Amino acid sequence: MNSLREVWGSRFGKYLMELQRYLQYVFTGHLAIVLLFSIGAAGYSYSEWLKDVPPDLPAARFIALLLAASTFIATPVTLLKPADAVYLLPLEKALPTYTSRALSWTFFSKLPLPIIVFIVALPMLSAYEIGSKPIFGLLFLLIIAVLWASVRTEFLYRKANEGQGVWRDRFIRFVLNALLFYAVLSVQWIILVVIALAYLLYGTLWMKKANTQPFPYNHFIELEQNRMMSFYRFANYFTEVPHLKGSISKRSWLGFFMPDANVERTDAQSFLLRRTFIRTDESFWLWLRLTVLSILGVLFIPFPIVAFIFIGALAFASAIQTLQTLRGGDEFRMDLLFPNTEEARPTEIFRLTERVQWLQAGLIIIAGLLMHGLSVTPFVMGAIVLIISEATIRLSNNKEEE
Amino acid sequence: MAILDLKDVTGGYSRKPVLHEVSFNIQKGELVGLIGLNGAGKSTTIKHIIGLMNPQGGAIEINGVTFDEDAEMYRKSFSYIPETPILYEELTLREHLELTAMAYGIPQDIFEARSAALLKEFRMEKRLKWYPSHFSKGMRQKVMIMCAFLAEPALYIIDEPFVGLDPLGIRSLLAQLTQRTENGASVLMSTHVLSTAEKHCDRIILLHEGSVRAHGTMDDLRKAFGRPDASLDDLYIAMTEEADYEQLT
Structure with missing residues (x-):
């Protein structure tokens, strides 16, 4: 120089x-x-x-x-x-x-x-x-x-x-x-x-x-x-940024989803991943933002077919991003040394992503009922979220195993 | 039967090995010091033992089991304290302890009793609801130490345990190690604090450029180097100079 x-x-x-x-x-x-x-x-x-x-x-x-x-x-x-x-x-x-x-x-x-x-x-x-x-x-x-x-x-x-x-x-x-x-x-x-x-x-x-x-x-x-x-x-909302340390918030108002542990009955990975998802700003706000956008789509897009595509795309985005955030990077974590971590962790990541996507589907159905009344459309919307989320989780799991 | 047994372990990050046929063992109730300069291969040896790296040759057994034979049993037999404390930023101190108890299958009442004693020993009782972002480096290290001790495994693997700890923390750690070895647990401790290693370790393994250059009690080492009054510092420096001389000739 x-x-x-x-x-x-x-x-x-x-x-x-x-x-x-x-x-x-x-x-x-x-x-x-x-x-x-x-x-x-x-x-x-x-x-x-x-x-x-x-x-x-x-x-x-x-x-x-x-x-x-x-x-x-x-x-x-x-x-x-x-x-x-x-x-x-x-x-x-x-x-x-x-x-x-x-x-x-x-x-x-x-x-x-x-x-x-x-x-x-x-x-x-x-x-x-x-x-x-x-x-x-x-x-x-x-x-x-x-x-x-x-x-x-x-x-x-x-x-x-x-x-x-x-x-x-x-x-x-x-x-x-x-x-x-x-x-x-x-x-x-x-x-x-x-x-x-x-x-x-x-x-x-x-x-x-x-x-x-x-x-x-x-x-x-x-x-x-x-x-x-x-x-x-x-950028971390869209892809994993390796050298970024995520910011953490207690979010004690969501304590209902993080009950006190009984160490004999609670599964270690489930306990850890729930807290990671709820308290890490990146994962939590990303999922919430995509869910709110999806609800707004249901409420304000007048053509059902366009709304179906919109909520489907967002269901895919939130499922894949949640999976990626929970999987974490290549950094060393203490749970890598836990007994039976190889089997337990992927199963729990799969299960938690599935659950938050069910929640998204439930919220979409409620928004659909408000917008379209008691008809088939809100349930089709919920089904789209569930099917696309499930397909994303399973395909991404197969890819991971390969 | 040895608690930890390394037989001709060769390994490293790439094809060019960092470790060359490393062999040593640790018996029940022994505190063994792994001593070496920066880059001697101490951390690489530890990574191979804890299963984060696969040896290119040789075998490692903990309690008579290799990682490939039964990964779950292998992992349940040890706990590890890394040189740099690695905590979950999203978990409180209590949740770190709970997570460890869940992972190692510790019953609730035993968990409560063990964690209360450790919290008192390391003076962390008032910080149960704190998140790691509020901890100093020494406190973070204490959380790692408490989690490792909570599991009460057969073998403790500790990498540079004194870095960042205050004198009271060092005293508590040494007291815990003594108590646990007296109860039959074994400890492999890598450190640069040679005076402490000399004072507390039953045996010393001197690692240099990926090979075990000498091992045994302090008396064994003094005899091997022909220096009856030497401290571990003196012996270590003598060993590195000898190795450098061998390389030159």
Whole structure:
């Protein structure tokens, strides 16, 4: 490694590979199905709403707030590692070579969100007869400038204050951003210039303060670790992330499902796996989220055949994910040394997954009865969940045995 | 009959073996120290004994049974305390003890009596409802030790037991080991704390580069090295220097 530019280049390449590795699981999983249905439904509702928009809605203010909301959080992506606090310490003067590239990536990675908001807002602006082509062009350029300023300012603020009180800075920038967007949409050029100058002054203030402070390695390293951990937690909903330690919650309100043990009568693996499923956030929330989505599908998808496909896909996703979470990774666990663990553990994983899927089927039948009344449809829905879950569990078991 | 018997065990993580024809045994009521430098093969030997790795050659018997002959009986005959405490983050201290009791088929009344005594010995009575995230490293180690002792098997396999324990914890552990060996249990203990090993172990096995270089009581080792007043530290250093010299010549 000859320079910090090369350090950034090498880390960035590895980071992109890591993102790609996990995102392929995220977007081929059940999220893709949910996104497809949700975007379709939202697009349809939005186009219907645009045909007859409420006249008293302050559209310009609303869109200015939305654009401000999509640009004011600009957490820097630095890719710094814990060892940098030691090894990069003597290179602090050369660090801008590294951070300028980090900030460029932060900017480009955050750009799609405000641009999507802008594109979605365009038909609404036309419906309310706000702006013209040149105004839209200017608004687009302003979005880019505001995001760039947000990224730079948040970085400088964090550098100057070691990240303390970052929400105060974010609030100020949210207000400034909203006023800038509103000034363009309401064609008030003087306000635009005044706010832009205020923004410039605000940014300059933090730049001056940041220049007098040493680089807070620990803050940026911790920030980066937390950011990656959030990504791994998210990815862990879709696939197993090996180096991620799942967070645990007591969930004593579910104590009914975790009765006190009688060590002579309770099976060790059943005792352990029930607690693993209920108290590990990943497994519990994943199953609950998929079950709630399935119930919402039953309640809001008007065509039964589409609802059948939807709940079937989610039953498959929740059965397979529950199995994978309970099987755990390759790490050593004390129960690997328990007598008869080879036979008992797979049987209990199978049984527990089956039980939680029965529960899902029961909840689907109740939702179906609410939606369709006492008819065949709710029971067909329940049967679909049971059959697909059972098939998934058995096929995955056979695969495991092979 | 030996409680643990290793005969010409060769093994490792890949085709190139880490262990070369390792042979030793442990008799009933013996506390045997497994001593070696980092990378000498202590943990690999232990992994082979507890059944996490299959030997490429040779045989391991616990209570006269190999893992392949009867895995359940083999596993019931020992409990293991790893170097790094490995707990279930989703279980409380009490649940760890209950889980161990269920796995090893301990009756409820015996479980209650044994766990109460262990909790008192290791001063953990007030932490029964705590989750591992609230434990220090030493407390985590104590949970592992209590679970291992709860099962009361014929053989205890302990890897670096003193790391992270406070002086009172070390004293409690040594007291428990003494009491259990007096009651007929056997212990295989891997450690770098040579002074403690010298003081408490009935026999020492010196492992170097995957082979047993010497074994026996302290007196046997002193005679073998021709150093009647040497401590275990002195003998160990003499052995490694001798081995290095042999390699050079």
